[in-house]
Amino acid sequence: MERNRFPCLFLGGTIGTSPTIQFLNPSSTIDVNSWEGENIEVTAVDEDGTIESVTLLTNGEPFGLDSVAPYMFENIRNELWLLSNDIHAITALATDNEGNTRASRLRVISHKQEPINLNDYEARELCSAHATSFQNEARPSNTIDGNLADESRWSSEDYGAQLTIAACEAKHTDAIGIKWYRGNKRRAFFDLEVSLDSSTWRTIYSGASSGTSVAQEGFLVGGDSIKYLRYTGFSNSDSRW
Known part of the structure; x- marks a missing residue:
């Protein structure tokens, strides 16, 4: 009895290397109370292809996308002030033309002063x-x-x-x-x-x-x-x- 014959597909080489990405400004932990910046700048490079996009996420939720270098995300200050009092993470995710991705993370510390009751204070002229x-x-x-x-x-x-x-x-x-x-x-x-x-x-x-x-x-x-x-x-x- 003749055995069934199935076509075989042999893959050689690699799909490509993942891109590199890092935060340029700021490059270290952001303290929401003392950070004087407004924008976040990210650099991303793909040695064997091109960068298709860079996505910015807070705690896994995307809130910014840029596809043209230099990768600049503006007016981020307001987004950070919506975070609760805790330690959070901003993630920059680079995607290249072959679908490969690489992420870089930045820690965000939020310890905002809560509003107070004014009943015990006397108004000034x-x-x-x-x-x-x-x-x-x-x-x-x-x-x-x-x-x-x-x-x-x-x-x-x-x-x-x-x-x-x-x-x-x-x-x-x-x-x-x-x-x-x-x-x-x-x-x-x-x-x-x-x-x-x-x-x-x-x-x-x-x-x-x-x-x-x-x-x-x-x-x-x-x-x-x-x-x-x-x-x-x-x-x-x-x-x-």
């Missing part, structure tokens, strides 16, 4: 306010008129817009309260700085609002004697405002 930009009637002077209604607010669409408020006199200050428009619908990303002389500034908070409240949210100052407050806005989780 504020004398002036100015901003680098503002929208229509949403002028900086609205922030010191004592009116917390949504119609009386400061807003700007400029990324990095600054609002500077001056108290009528320098005093020891324990906390600062801020109310956001649509504060229960979106998170605002911002820096808070304080100063005694408007020349030397100290950052007291760098992070995000809760996104769950329409009331004022409190942030600790530390009891220092201050006269000036500077708010720098970096858009929100919904839009550029």
